[in-house]
Amino acid sequence: MSDKVTIATVAERAGVSRQTVSNVLNAPHIVREETRRRVQDAITALGYRTNQAARQMRTGRSRLIAVRIEPTRDGINGSVLDRFLHGLTETGEAAGYRTMLYTATDAEREIAVYDDLLGSYDLDGFVLTGTDHGDPRTSWLAERGVPFVTFGRPWDDLDAHCWVDVDGAAGTAQATTHLLASGHRRIGWIGWPAGSGVGDDRRAGWSDTLHAAGLDPTGLARETVDGIGEGERCARELLARATPPTALVCASDSLALGALQAVRATEPAVPVIGFDDTPVAAAIGLTSVSQPLGDAAARCVDLLTAVLDGPHRTPAPVLLQPTLVRRRTA
Amino acid sequence: MSDKVTIATVAERAGVSRQTVSNVLNAPHIVREETRRRVQDAITALGYRTNQAARQMRTGRSRLIAVRIEPTRDGINGSVLDRFLHGLTETGEAAGYRTMLYTATDAEREIAVYDDLLGSYDLDGFVLTGTDHGDPRTSWLAERGVPFVTFGRPWDDLDAHCWVDVDGAAGTAQATTHLLASGHRRIGWIGWPAGSGVGDDRRAGWSDTLHAAGLDPTGLARETVDGIGEGERCARELLARATPPTALVCASDSLALGALQAVRATEPAVPVIGFDDTPVAAAIGLTSVSQPLGDAAARCVDLLTAVLDGPHRTPAPVLLQPTLVRRRTA
């Protein structure tokens, strides 16, 4: 096994000083063409790689970004984060950043992790997922000037920080429009309790679309915590109405899956549309709204690197459009 | 914002030398009790955290482990890796290691990533998933003395390196035994082509169990690449036999899902059992073999840290037992 290759090794081989090698790496334009090439050749020949720890000591930057990996909850929605993570890692690599993982069970503990990660590893930035009203994490980071991007809007103030999100309202609007086009007039909603940014957004897409079509959504919505059982319960409630909905739009695939159980025996079939286009949806033929997660991850990296590498201005937020994936159920 | 807290800050505050602080951290037993406490207090009061980059410069160790995150394929099996990753991160944190992610599309490129990660970040170790016969990655790492653990056996030589795995054969044996106990005698198998370690292992559990019960599995197996469509096709083939199987065991939930489509109309119902207990299985009530992924991840960390922190001997491999999760389909 060959000895460790440092900048000194390269410098010796190329017949220049260590500093020149550093210049070739970090400011190639100030090095004479011929020298630059000689140094480059030496780097390639020796297989030199910058020692990030040493670089970090001087620059204070680690070229590391961190993201939280959540425990699989009901399992269905877990794959969303999974796909996002993969995109993040891939795009990050291309931009010269490595992705570090951490876990945390609540916001307070997550902040403690930030503190540790920042202190011990000099993390360059964070990608947060699933923001909500009054998120303590973003304020903690912002106060300390730590670069971060959220996948999810800062619901209280859209200019609070740098973010990427998918337009949930547009997604449920697409779903609702699709059902309207099929002739449905009483379209029900199964979603989450008011107060969560994501939930309210998705619900708004449904109700606004009905309003725009001159229809009244009153009484056609049910709200509950996420879960298959809950989805089924809500769907049964809606179907038991005097004037039951003839189609259902749901805030998640879990809820939609439950709803499907409830409508199984109805005649004619009650279409159901879910949200997230999870593997479960694909497997059972559930029509669902698909988020461009790879894109979202890529834009997160773009924004974060813009903050890190560029001047100190906040890049414009990014709102991506989801698409409706039509399958058996609608 | 307070200044950066280094060992010097702590030393000053505690009225000792930098060296003493270092000793308190790395060799507490050689420091006088009273001094130790005073230094500890200063560390807590100042919120000191060792700068990993500086430590790494001296020790050559980064307290970082790396694992590959794979692109979501058919999406169903993706959640397996997801759960494993979470466990790995969690257990790693507890042991003082951080988890770094990387992507790679094939073994050759993955090796190139090892090289980079080792050269640039001084990675302490790797966790590999999904080993197979003649895996080039393990030999590359072993040749260079890089610590690693695989989640998956080294199929060619069980003593080749340190590994953790789940006993797939025991899982399919459980599934088969369960069906035998329900009175089935012609139990079919839908799996992957011979030659893959994991696939052969799972198939062996099925065929060995039938043999042990004095039954002949000949003609009752179908092999194909993974996927819902393929599962359905194989199931139809099996059901079209003169003496069709009355129950099916599958090598994955994807295959089982396809098989379920094929048996939908059969009377009496043909039980189907999948493998991996994915969220999809839970959602649709598919009986499936569940791998203890959290445990597996934890044991991977245990083994890796044993190699890293302890003397240079290879810890004994770990073979975990899966469990059959009974649901509607069997």
Place this chain on the structure above:
DNA sequence: TTGTACGCGTTATCAT
């Protein structure tokens, strides 16, 4: 283009 100091924790050496 080059010399030199520097960042921060650890290891080796020396003093008490």
Place this chain on the structure above:
DNA sequence: ATGATAACGCGTACAA
């Protein structure tokens, strides 16, 4: 047995 001092690892900032 402790504690203090000096050197070291590697890449970079700044002045020469």
